[in-house]
Amino acid sequence: MLLKQYYFRQTLVPIILLAYIFISIVGKPEHRAELFPFFNWSLFSTSSNPRTDIVVVVRAMNGERLPEKKYFYDLTDAFKTARSRDSRFGKALNLLAQAKVKSAPAEIGLRKSIENNFMSEAKHLEYDLVQIVFDPIERLATGKVIRTHKIATYEKGVYAND
Structure with missing residues (x-):
């Protein structure tokens, strides 16, 4: 039982990482520069108003x-x-x-x-x-x-x- 959980977690982490990388490359929306909330590099680069x-x-x-x-x-x-x-x-x-x-x-x-x-x-x-x-x-x-x-x-x- 513990061994099954270990193998499950050991394969789950790389799958999540690969999915994250895949989304970053392929999943970029046309009307926005970033895919929020997964990727947001300019979170505080602009001010909302004067x-x-x-x-x-x-x-x-x-x-x-x-x-x-x-x-x-x-x-x-x-x-x-x-x-x-x-x-x-x-x-x-x-x-x-x-x-x-x-x-x-x-x-x-x-x-x-x-x-x-x-x-x-x-x-x-x-x-x-x-x-x-x-x-x-x-x-x-x-x-x-x-x-x-x-x-x-x-x-x-x-x-x-x-």
């Missing part, structure tokens, strides 16, 4: 206009938060964008918190709060952004209700 993110675009810092506008996270020599890619900064920007769109009174408090906790290295800062739309893979490879939408323009320490 993503959106809220970012800070810096225009001027410490009294000097930047030659070209820069994303906050690209200013790694100027800001500790940009170097460490602190996720709390992104969450705070999302809250600020929501408050700005809804004209919520929490906007000023959020700005003060962001400026004091994440932008403290700069004495003076002019920046825009921007929503960007991008393809994640293309942005990682080239930095390309599909489109931008400016939500607000701010100057550090200058608040409308002061």
Whole structure:
């Protein structure tokens, strides 16, 4: 009995392997490049859709206009938060964008918190709060952004209700 099971398993494995190889060579569908779920080599090679993110675009810092506008996270020599890619900064920007769109009174408090906790290295800062739309893979490879939408323009320490 055990010997029969052994011979059965010993012949079953090569048969399955041969069938797998046969399917890979002969069974390729005409309308697709791969036979899913048996073969799928590009499982994560494309993004399903564009993503959106809220970012800070810096225009001027410490009294000097930047030659070209820069994303906050690209200013790694100027800001500790940009170097460490602190996720709390992104969450705070999302809250600020929501408050700005809804004209919520929490906007000023959020700005003060962001400026004091994440932008403290700069004495003076002019920046825009921007929503960007991008393809994640293309942005990682080239930095390309599909489109931008400016939500607000701010100057550090200058608040409308002061």
